[in-house]
Amino acid sequence: MKEWTHRVPASDVDAEEALIREALRGGGYAAADLNLSGLAQQAVARRAIGTVSALNIPIAEAPWKPTANGCVEIVFKFEREQDCLLAKVAL
Numbered sequence: 001m002k003e004w005t006h007r008v009p010a011s012d013v014d015a016e017e018a019l020i021r022e023a024l025r026g027g028g029y030a031a032a033d034l035n036l037s038g039l040a041q042q043a044v045a046r047r048a049i050g051t052v053s054a055l056n057i058p059i060a061e062a063p064w065k066p067t068a069n070g071c072v073e074i075v076f077k078f079e080r081e082q083d084c085l086l087a088k089v090a091l
Contacts, residue, residue, distance in 0.1 A: 001060060002084040003077050006091055008044045010070030016040040041066045045074050052076065052087045059083075 017040035024031035045064035052059060061077040078084045 001077050001079060002081050003075060004084050004088060006048060006074045006076060006087075007067075008048060008072040008074070012044055013037065013040050013070055013072060016043050037070075038066075041072045045072050048074055048091055049076075051090055055086065055090055057083050057086050057090070059087075 017036045020036050020040055020043070021031045021034070024034070041064075049059065049062045049064075052062075058079065059076060060079055062074055064072055064074040066072055076084070076087055078087065
């Protein structure tokens with residue numbers, strides 16, 4: 001099994017959080033006091049996993065976790081080396 005860790009930078013998480021906050025405001029919610037970082041981290045992780053899946057690259061596992069500096073780490077696990085390489089190119 002081939003393993004590869006993809007890191008989504010904190011700036012991408014911050015941008016996603018701003019988009020979520022704006023969407024909530026647009027729906028009439030007072031989002032200024034909400035902590036949306038966890039939701040933003042999940043969204044960027046799911047987007048990266050979805051990008052790989054949408055290209056029909058088979059993923060054995062893809063657990064993710066936030067890091068102390070605000071990034072998100074996704075540990076992709078693939079059965080084949082070729083799938084790992086394709087995912088690296090895709091992301």
